[in-house]
Amino acid sequence: MSETFKALVVDEQDNKVISQFKELTIDDLPEGEVLIKVKYSGINYKDALATTTGNKIVKSYPMVPGVDLAGVVEASDSHAYEPGDEVIVTGFDLGVAHFGGFSEYARVKEEWLVKLPKDLTLEEAMIYGTAGYTAGLAIETLEHNGLSIEHAPVLVRGASGGVGTLAVMMLKEIGFKVIASTGKTSAADKLQTLGAKEIIDRLPDNDSKPLGKRTWQAVIDPVGGDGLAHAVKHLDYNGSVAAIGMTGGDNFATSVFPFILRGVNIFGIDSVYTNLRKRQLIWRRLAKDLKPKQLHDIKTVISFSELESSIETVVNHKNEGRIIIDFEA
Numbered sequence: 001m002s003e004t005f006k007a008l009v010v011d012e013q014d015n016k017v018i019s020q021f022k023e024l025t026i027d028d029l030p031e032g033e034v035l036i037k038v039k040y041s042g043i044n045y046k047d048a049l050a051t052t053t054g055n056k057i058v059k060s061y062p063m064v065p066g067v068d069l070a071g072v073v074e075a076s077d078s079h080a081y082e083p084g085d086e087v088i089v090t091g092f093d094l095g096v097a098h099f100g101g102f103s104e105y106a107r108v109k110e111e112w113l114v115k116l117p118k119d120l121t122l123e124e125a126m127i128y129g130t131a132g133y134t135a136g137l138a139i140e141t142l143e144h145n146g147l148s149i150e151h152a153p154v155l156v157r158g159a160s161g162g163v164g165t166l167a168v169m170m171l172k173e174i175g176f177k178v179i180a181s182t183g184k185t186s187a188a189d190k191l192q193t194l195g196a197k198e199i200i201d202r203l204p205d206n207d208s209k210p211l212g213k214r215t216w217q218a219v220i221d222p223v224g225g226d227g228l229a230h231a232v233k234h235l236d237y238n239g240s241v242a243a244i245g246m247t248g249g250d251n252f253a254t255s256v257f258p259f260i261l262r263g264v265n266i267f268g269i270d271s272v273y274t275n276l277r278k279r280q281l282i283w284r285r286l287a288k289d290l291k292p293k294q295l296h297d298i299k300t301v302i303s304f305s306e307l308e309s310s311i312e313t314v315v316n317h318k319n320e321g322r323i324i325i326d327f328e329a
Contacts, residue, residue: 007103008307010051011062019051019065019308029107030098033078036087036108038071040126041101043307043323044162048314050095059097066101067094068129070122078110086116088125088283090133091272102307104327114279120287126324127299128286131162134271135170135220136282136290138163138242141267142218145240152217152236153177157203159196160187162322163222163244169194169292171220179216190320194294203227210257218242225249232258232266240265298322303329 004023011018026035050057050065058065073085081087092112094100099107116122128136139147147154154171158164159180171178172195180196181203182188188199205226212233219231219241225248231241232254243266258264274282298321302310313319 005104006304007064007099007105008066009062009064010058015053017051017053017055017058019311021308024103024105026105026107029105032098032107033076033110034073034081034087034108034113035075036069036071036089036106037074038069038101038104038106038327039122040070040327041066041325042068042126042129043310043314043319043325044068044130045314046130047095047100047102048311051311052315057096059093063095063097064099064101064103064106065095066103067091067096068126069094069101069106070116070125071106074105076110080110081113081115086122088114088116088122090130091274102325104304111276114276114283117284117287119291120283123299123301123324123326124291124295125283125286127295127322128166129162129322130271131322132166132170132286133279133282134222134244134269135163135167136286137271137274137278138167138220138244138269139170139174139290140278140282140285141269142220142240142242145265145267146238147176147218147240149175152215152239153179153197155179155181155216155219155231156196157181157219157227157231158222158245158247159191159199160184161222161247164220165191165194165298165321166292167220168196169294169298170290171195173292174289187320194297195292203230205230209233210255211261214239214262220244223248224252226252228252229254232264235262235264238263238265240267242267242269244269244271299324301326301329 222245224246
């Protein structure tokens with residue numbers, strides 16, 4: 001490798017966050033057992049926010065954002081990995097408190113790594129990224145708690161977002177009838193093409209009724225807020241919610257009736273600190289039964305040099321699908 005390499009670095013100057021490409025050396029990277037030549041990364045909304053002033057994403061400066069990366073091991077002090085291994089890193093402190101994927105090289109802790117499964121490419125791993133991994137983890141959790149294609153439909157909230165879109169696609173792939181909830185009417189046709197049987201508007205805010213009509217067997221919810229209370233009230237007997245995010249708010253209020261009269265459950269989905277065995281299982285499923293036939297239809301591929309302009313697109317909510325950074329483009 002060359003003596004220097006390029007990375008997008010965010011730093012704080014005069015209470016403002018500045019992002020710029022810089023030339024780094026291996027010695028600039030944080031400690032870790034495995035050095036990776038990054039082949040692909042992806043832009044998540046969290047990554048875009050990390051470049052804005054006043055964000056609460058970055059724990060310390062300077063920082064290289066990018067909570068996802070996929071690449072090839074360049075050097076290793078770990079017995080589990082050797083040069084040439086293809087690997088994926090998502091979650092943990094990557095791009096938040098530890099230099100992340102917006103860099104031609106990354107050095108990480110060995111316990112953060114997952115070897116690329118058979119039947120999955122490095123590019124496909126980043127089409128999924130944290131969003132796809134989280135959707136897969138939610139489906140796995142719901143399946144272990146009674147999710148069945150023989151029962152009522154599954155509702156996906158925030159269906160036009162990263163997690164929501166991939167959840168719709170995966171659920172359709174394994175045979176579920178999917179109801180997609182979104183406030184973006186322009187996304188309806190695309191969601192139906194990707195597998196949604198029905199498109200509905202955003203869920204209404206909570207009302208005073210303790211229970212509603214039994215409508216869904218499960219809900220994948222990256223939205224949170226008062227709509228989550230509405231979703232809970234409309235679950236079928238022993239139905240479950242996989243709670244993932246809070247784009248609609250971090251609080252909701254409901255009664256105990258859905259829980260004690262219908263036996264419903266709410267499961268929190270933590271994609272950041274999942275244990276290695278579960279993480280490996282989910283990535284194997286993403287390479288096999290959960291892998292949508294239309295996975296490549298939701299990608300936009302950019303070069304590393306186009307990263308800054310693409311981040312601006314994400315910050316302004318003007319992107320669709322997954323933006324993938326190809327470091328060799």
